[in-house]
Amino acid sequence: MSQRLIGKNVLITGAAQGMGAAVAEEYAKQGAKVCVADLNVSGCEEVVKRIKSAGGEAIAVSLDVTSRDQMTAAVQATVAAFGSLNVVVNNAGINKPLMFLDITEENWNQIMKVNAWGVLVGMQEAAKQMIAQGKENGPYKIINVGSILSRQAFDDVVPYSCSKHAVLAMINGGAKALVDHNITVNGYGPGVVRTELWEQLDKDLVAIGKFEKEGDSMDKLAADMILMKRYSYPKDVVGTAVFLAAPDSDYMTGQLLMIDGGMVMQ
Numbered sequence: 063m064s065q066r067l068i069g070k071n072v073l074i075t076g077a078a079q080g081m082g083a084a085v086a087e088e089y090a091k092q093g094a095k096v097c098v099a100d101l102n103v104s105g106c107e108e109v110v111k112r113i114k115s116a117g118g119e120a121i122a123v124s125l126d127v128t129s130r131d132q133m134t135a136a137v138q139a140t141v142a143a144f145g146s147l148n149v150v151v152n153n154a155g156i157n158k159p160l161m162f163l164d165i166t167e168e169n170w171n172q173i174m175k176v177n178a179w180g181v182l183v184g185m186q187e188a189a190k191q192m193i194a195q196g197k198e199n200g201p202y203k204i205i206n207v208g209s210i211l212s213r214q215a216f217d218d219v220v221p222y223s224c225s226k227h228a229v230l231a232m233i234n235g236g237a238k239a240l241v242d243h244n245i246t247v248n249g250y251g252p253g254v255v256r257t258e259l260w261e262q263l264d265k266d267l268v269a270i271g272k273f274e275k276e277g278d279s280m281d282k283l284a285a286d287m288i289l290m291k292r293y294s295y296p297k298d299v300v301g302t303a304v305f306l307a308a309p310d311s312d313y314m315t316g317q318l319l320m321i322d323g324g325m326v327m328q
Contacts, residue, residue: 070148071144071145080296081299083296089307095119098121127152127176147195150188150203152204159270173221192245204240211227213227218272248316255295288322288325289325
């Protein structure tokens with residue numbers, strides 16, 4: 063089977079573990095050169111080591127997505143290493159559940175700054191580089207990671223839901239703003255994915271009394287809300303992520319593809 067991302071130079075945020083790491087490794091298998099960016103630099107270096115061991119090309123970069131200067135530096139590091147930037151995946155995100163009446167200003171601001179502001183900055187700084195490279199060298203791809211909560215909300219994660227609704231708005235608005243520069247903007251919306259992020263979320267949901275014991279959140283959501291009756295793993299997400307970076311999706315923009323086992327019907 064031929065590699066689908068040969069010639070693509072990619073920056074992925076939040077890529078030290080979980081879905082971000084899985085996407086980075088799959089992109090490299092598909093022929094892309096990947097900048098693995100995250101606050102967790104040692105985690106990035108482990109991902110890069112695995113990519114290189116498999117014959118791929120990658121670099122590790124320290125990145126706080128809420129800092130425009132750091133995002134600019136990550137873009138520049140990608141270009142310095144690989145010659146250009148073709149694709150950015152704005153994957154970094156955090157969550158901290160609280161019941162609706164317990165939401166604090168600190169909780170709201172922390173989640174919105176990373177998940178909404180961080181995505182906007184990632185889009186803007188990547189787009190500036192892509193525009194500077196010239197539309198004739200595109201098409202370029204901006205890919206934002208949304209969620210099932212881009213299209214609905216739960217009472218125990220309202221700030222997160224708001225942040226992921228914002229991601230959908232930025233996909234729609236960014237597609238309109240950047241189309242003349244030969245830049246498409248799309249995204250994918252995972253559901254319940256067994257990663258380090260969800261395992262911590264599961265513990266937090268037990269702590270606030272939403273579920274009785276660890277593991278209940280994933281098992282009960284799978285039983286009650288997922289048509290396929292199972293939660294997912296990063297391997298269930300990477301195929302769609304590759305599609306959005308590959309030429310297959312060149313005539314597509316402003317879309318959020320759900321990868322949720324049938325939790326949300328559009």
